[in-house]
Amino acid sequence: MSEPIAIQAPQPSGIATSRIGTTGFAIGIAIVALVLAAALVGNWLVPADPFTQDLGNRLKPPFWMEGSQAGHLLGTDQLGRDYLARLVYGARISLLIGIMTVITSGVIGTTLGVLGGFFGGRVDDVVLFAITTRLSIPVVLVALAVVGLMGSGLGLVVATLGLLLWDRFAVVARATTMQVRNHDYVSAAWCAGASMPHILIKEILPNIASHLAVVATLEMALAILLEAALSFLGLGVPPPLPSWGLMIAEGKDYMFFSPWVIMIPGVALAVLVLGINLVGDGLRNLLGAERLR
Amino acid sequence: MLRLIARRLALGVLVALTVMTLAFLLTRLSGDLAVSIAGPQATQADVEIVRKAYGLDRPLYVQFFAWTGRAMVGDFGQSYFFKDSVANLIQKRLPVTLTLGLVGLSLALIVSLPLGILAALRENSWIDRGVTLFTMVGQAVPSFWLALILMIVLGLQLGILPISGTGTWQHFVMPGIVLAFTAIPALTRLTRSGMIEAMASDYIRTARAKGLSRARIIFKHALRNAAIPVVSIAAVQLGFMLGGSIVIETVFALHGVGYLGWESIAKNDFPVVQAVVLVLAVFYIGLTLLADILNALLDPRLRTG
Numbered sequence: 398m399s400e401p402i403a404i405q406a407p408q409p410s411g412i413a414t415s416r417i418g419t420t421g422f423a424i425g426i427a428i429v430a431l432v433l434a435a436a437l438v439g440n441w442l443v444p445a446d447p448f449t450q451d452l453g454n455r456l457k458p459p460f461w462m463e464g465s466q467a468g469h470l471l472g473t474d475q476l477g478r479d480y481l482a483r484l485v486y487g488a489r490i491s492l493l494i495g496i497m498t499v500i501t502s503g504v505i506g507t508t509l510g511v512l513g514g515f516f517g518g519r520v521d522d523v524v525l526f527a528i529t530t531r532l533s534i535p536v537v538l539v540a541l542a543v544v545g546l547m548g549s550g551l552g553l554v555v556a557t558l559g560l561l562l563w564d565r566f567a568v569v570a571r572a573t574t575m576q577v578r579n580h581d582y583v584s585a586a587w588c589a590g591a592s593m594p595h596i597l598i599k600e601i602l603p604n605i606a607s608h609l610a611v612v613a614t615l616e617m618a619l620a621i622l623l624e625a626a627l628s629f630l631g632l633g634v635p636p637p638l639p640s641w642g643l644m645i646a647e648g649k650d651y652m653f654f655s656p657w658v659i660m661i662p663g664v665a666l667a668v669l670v671l672g673i674n675l676v677g678d679g680l681r682n683l684l685g686a687e688r689l690r
Numbered sequence: 691m692l693r694l695i696a697r698r699l700a701l702g703v704l705v706a707l708t709v710m711t712l713a714f715l716l717t718r719l720s721g722d723l724a725v726s727i728a729g730p731q732a733t734q735a736d737v738e739i740v741r742k743a744y745g746l747d748r749p750l751y752v753q754f755f756a757w758t759g760r761a762m763v764g765d766f767g768q769s770y771f772f773k774d775s776v777a778n779l780i781q782k783r784l785p786v787t788l789t790l791g792l793v794g795l796s797l798a799l800i801v802s803l804p805l806g807i808l809a810a811l812r813e814n815s816w817i818d819r820g821v822t823l824f825t826m827v828g829q830a831v832p833s834f835w836l837a838l839i840l841m842i843v844l845g846l847q848l849g850i851l852p853i854s855g856t857g858t859w860q861h862f863v864m865p866g867i868v869l870a871f872t873a874i875p876a877l878t879r880l881t882r883s884g885m886i887e888a889m890a891s892d893y894i895r896t897a898r899a900k901g902l903s904r905a906r907i908i909f910k911h912a913l914r915n916a917a918i919p920v921v922s923i924a925a926v927q928l929g930f931m932l933g934g935s936i937v938i939e940t941v942f943a944l945h946g947v948g949y950l951g952w953e954s955i956a957k958n959d960f961p962v963v964q965a966v967v968l969v970l971a972v973f974y975i976g977l978t979l980l981a982d983i984l985n986a987l988l989d990p991r992l993r994t995g
Binding site: 526529530532533534535536537538539541542543545546547618622625626629630631642645649652653656659663666668670671674675678 | 719937958967978
């Protein structure tokens with residue numbers, strides 16, 4: 398009985414292959430490395446403090462425009478805070494949220510997917526049901542509601558996104574586990590008297606890890622975009638923390654006169670997400686994960 | 691075929707019930723709802739009055755069954771902020787969201803089908819690479835930011851479209867473009883990979899051997915098979931788009947269900963929040979069901995399932 402699987406490709410991009418080639422992979426790694434470096438050491442290199450207000454120096458333009466100030470390479474925001482310092486600090490927030498969310502959702506999704514794929518039957522039914530239910534929940538709305546009702550904060554945003562974005566991990570872990578579970582080395586481990594946890598963790602997990610790594614990049618990109626959207630709507634990372642989404646929200650009122658206040662964080666966001674997706678794409682080609690599709 | 695639909699329908703109802711439970715629990719997350727509703731200035735006595743008035747003094751399970759029981763027949767209670775029945779509110783806002791969703795999906799299909807086909811037919815050429823790059827960039831650009839950029843360019847600098855509001859059809863153009871952008875990458879990639887797969891298949895080789903024209907091969911034979919996943923994903927995408935339209939509706943102050951959801955979250959209007967979550971989920975469930983049925987209709991191999 399061949400039925401269409403209940404799980405549709407969950408979110409944009411799916412697992413379809415694409416080929417930008419190794420150049421794309423290299424560019425992606427360069428972008429991610431650059432943002433990571435900015436997040437780690439950026440605020441030591443930038444002399445200004447991201448939180449110090451200077452109301453006499455509000456909305457100064459960046460260096461390529463007329464009227465820019467020597468001390469503020471990317472200008473200042475509506476409260477006179479140095480934009481470069483805030484941008485660099487924002488990289489820290491985006492990456493932190495991306496990584497923490499992927500860890501949380503990765504653990505949940507992989508556990509569910511491996512259990513469903515390995516045991517099949519009733520266990521798999523439950524896992525499939527959980528995935529289907531999760532997919533029908535409107536992510537942005539529920540995330541907004543949770544943060545809106547419980548108060549904003551970095552930890553809460555991570556927990557919420559982590560609890561919402563595990564679906565693709567589960568789908569891929571389940572599918573790959575199903576492929577792997579009948580391989581000879583799993584049977585061999587059974588015969589050698591290995592315990593169930595041993596087989597799941599030592600035999601199955603390493604063999605599906607490459608596929609999960611690709612999913613991790615996609616989910617990280619998604620988490621970063623979602624955090625930005627939540628913060629943009631005022632229900633994510635609380636001010637004065639300079640999340641890129643929040644910077645865009647704060648700059649919104651001035652965008653018609655000083656478009657760069659939304660251009661700078663927006664471009665940073667798009668470039669980081671593009672970089673992560675390029676890395677994911679490169680990994681997929683490198684690890685031969687396209688066999689899955 | 692009927693059995694397949696019946697099974698999907700049963701699954702859908704079960705999922706909807708689960709989402710219902712989750713939506714109820716979600717709005718109870720804040721701890722004491724009566725305190726949130728009464729507001730920061732309320733005295734303890736005020737809070738108690740609110741608690742009684744809204745029935746929040748009853749045990750949780752009583753509240754839950756009272757709510758689900760009425761929700762089943764389309765009664766979602768009263769909104770605290772809008773002073774109207776929740777069902778009325780949603781009914782008024784739904785056409786806006788649905789219009790936006792359909793405009794977005796149509797635009798997305800108009801862009802991604804030709805792009806995907808073109809990329810597939812010229813696989814590994816610079817066109818193909820360009821299309822892939824376009825989808826990757828499209829995926830990376832935050833939708834709310836794209837919305838602001840369009841406002842600056844189309845609204846302010848060129849002055850051809852209104853910046854926000856719901857009045858005329860022009861108000862749907864910019865939000866529609868932004869919403870379309872959230873679906874274009876996935877649809878384009880899917881069309882491309884489906885088309886590549888189809889063009890490499892045996893029946894296309896047969897069609898070529900028969901001497902059919904290239905146009906006929908592409909549009910009659912290859913596209914029909916490549917369209918199967920695209921059609922079903924398009925329906926699912928519409929579900930995601932309706933759910934995701936909350937950000938876009940809020941940016942453009944478009945008075946749809948998503949905007950209603952955002953307003954009610956900001957106002958602690960939990961009966962509305964619950965209902966909006968449920969309504970969007972039900973739409974998604976319905977659309978995936980539709981996708982499965984379309985899939986079965988388009989692909990004879992799945993009809994006997």
